[in-house]
Amino acid sequence: MALAKSLSISLFGLAGRLIEIEADISSNLPAFVLVGLPDASVNESAARVRAATTNSKLNLPGRRITVNLSPASVPKQGSGFDLAIAMAVLGASGLVNKSRLTKTVFLGELALDGSIKPIAGILAALIASRAFSIDQVVVPLANLAEAKLVSGLNILGFDHLSQVASAFGAEIAPQPLRDMVSNELQQEASNLCFSDVVGQPDAIEALTVAAVGGHNVLMYGPPGAGKTMLASRLPGILPPLTEEEAIELCAIRSVAKIDVDRLPATAPFQAPHHTASLVSMVGGGGSQPRPGLISLAHNGVLFLDEAPEFHSSVLESLRQPLESGMITISRAAGQAKFPARFQLVLAANPCPCGHAVGSGKVCVCSATARLRYQNRISGPLSDRLDLRMELSSVNAALVNSEIKSPTSSALRSVVTSAREVSTSRLSKTGWRTNSQVPGSYLRRELRLPKQVTAQLDSALDRNLISMRGYDRCLRVAWSISDLNGSTSPNKDDLALAVFLRGNEL
Ligand SMILES: [Zn+2]
Structure with a gap:
């Protein structure tokens, strides 16, 4: 019987399902049939697998090839199954050792010439493989550095189908492996330092307190008071990400198709423009939902400058993640969940013209306009803001003052030790910071x-x-x-x- 099996992972959001790929070769007329709820891009796999095998000098028999992806109830999207399908078919044809295929997860898209192209979501797929106790995974060479961030797995990286076939027993001369630049885990240094900030000692003190407790912050003051400058320096004083937090963030970035080849050491910072759409903020789009900016800010800072200018649906959408640290995106195929535990920093002018407070200029707004503007950050969102800071324009006396702002690295070590105190106090409660x-x-x-x-x-x-x-x-x-x-x-x-x-x- 010419039957062989291989494994792959289907992703929905960050959740992975193990997919078994069976290939059968029968003596019927030549054909290549895919069954088991494949979407259009998986269906095109047949053509890519045929061309890629031929171009790898592996000749498939001129008979009927049936490939079944199971469980049939799990939707399968994208081109990441190509490699697993090709290997199952090669196994059924007797061109590779089929007994070894059943214990390996294959991830990768095939080009017609047989080369293996990188895919999105490698980290989440590997974490899923590990959860299913499959400890050997073949990944595209271009994703190898990212894949190596997950420990406890035997990970093999290849850039051509002929290399994978050869590693699994095919008697062919494989294409040489491309040289990969070594991707050591690098420390990401945030070069923004609080010592660049002139004046604003109260604001720096307040942000230090916010960093300790993970408090959400509202800063209001006239344009030019340095709100963005202050907010962008907040991640630099947060405690460094733990390995677990860094991997979680990389898994989200990988599904969002952002290149990941090293573990970030510093908390992320996302600062969307006030015209940002709901989808870009919370995630979504298409049948395979992508994480939004709030998830890319997971374990870090989400900064909304000119917060009252954001669309009210965008501001409303922050409620669920602020409560639960997760965002749920519903699709016909099911619900995708992405982590989104971020520290929110809102900046706002005190009124539409910006000069109602602290600028020394005259405000031209009516009292009603001023109130309407302030009320845009309303109820539930406002409830989540522990710190409200009023900033004034920097004046000449401050610019010429001898007092220097502290450096970020000094503040970070103070924050990190303070955070240890609260973590140990809250260790049995499930809350991680004072703000929770x-x-x-x-x-x-x-x-x-x-x-x-x-x-x-x-x-x-x-x-x-x-x-x-x-x-x-x-x-x-x-x-x-x-x-x-x-x-x-x-x-x-x-x-x-x-x-x-x-x-x-
Ligand atoms: Zn005004």
């Missing part, structure tokens, strides 16, 4: 002594702050206390938390 701790937990399990909260309590009694505002002050106070190396916030920490929240309690 719910108000009820803050007020019960992490209850502070009466004399510490006295002032805040009386403000609450007199309706000067809301319950939400109260909780936010507590969260920020914990980050300040972690920063100071104390066991719990004192009166001063709480007072600073109130100050850092600006005038808007």
Whole structure:
């Protein structure tokens, strides 16, 4: 019986399914038939496999070839199955050793000349292979550096079908392997430093606190106050990504078709323009959903400059990921889920003309226009902002001042040690940062002594702050206390938390 099997992975979002590819050669009239719910691009595989095998000096028998992709219920998209199909067919033809094919996942698209082209989503596919306990994977050579980021697998990289066939027992002379530039894991240094920032010591202090607690931030102030400059330096003071976080981010980048050949050391920073579409922000598009910018900012910073100018549907779409750290994209074929746990930094002018606060110029907006503009960042989104900073234009006195801003590397080490304190305090709770701790937990399990909260309590009694505002002050106070190396916030920490929240309690 001329039957052979190989394995591949079908991706939907970041979730992979193991696909078994069976090839059968029967004595009927010559034909090449694919069954098992393949989409158009998989169907074209037949033509590519035929041409690629011929051009690899491997001659398929002139008989009927049937290839079945199972389970049939799983949709199969894209050209990444070419290599697995070719190997199953070669196995059934007796041209390669078919017993070895059944324990190997093959990933790669074939060109007509037999060369193997890179595919998107290699990392997610490899993580899936490992989960299915298939530990040998053949990948396109161009994806090898990316593939090697996943440990615990035997990964082979090739750039021509003849090499793969030869490695699996075909008696042919394979094409020589291209030289690959060695891709050592590089440290990614963020060269943006806080020492470039002139003035704004309060803003830098507030961002340091935000970095410790993972707090979402709203900065408002006139154009030119340095909002973008400050926000873009935030990732540089966040603790370095752990290996697990870095691999997770690479898997997302790989599905988004962004070249991945090294593990990033620094948290990502995404700063979409306010004209960004909903799809580019949250992901989606076509039958095979791609992650959006909020997922590319996973474990890092999402910065929305001129936030009130963003489309309201885009601002609304941030609610789900801010709650759950995930975004779900629904398609006919099912739901794709992408991680999207980001620290949100919003920047806004105080009014449409930009001069209502802190610029020294005269605002020309009506009171209604000003209010409407501020209300664009509304309810649920606003609830998630722990820190609100008001920035002023930098004046000559500050530019000429002798006081230098601290460097990012100094701030990063301070933040990293403070983060360790909160991580160990929250280790049994499932929350990772102070910003994620719910108000009820803050007020019960992490209850502070009466004399510490006295002032805040009386403000609450007199309706000067809301319950939400109260909780936010507590969260920020914990980050300040972690920063100071104390066991719990004192009166001063709480007072600073109130100050850092600006005038808007
Ligand atoms: Zn104005």
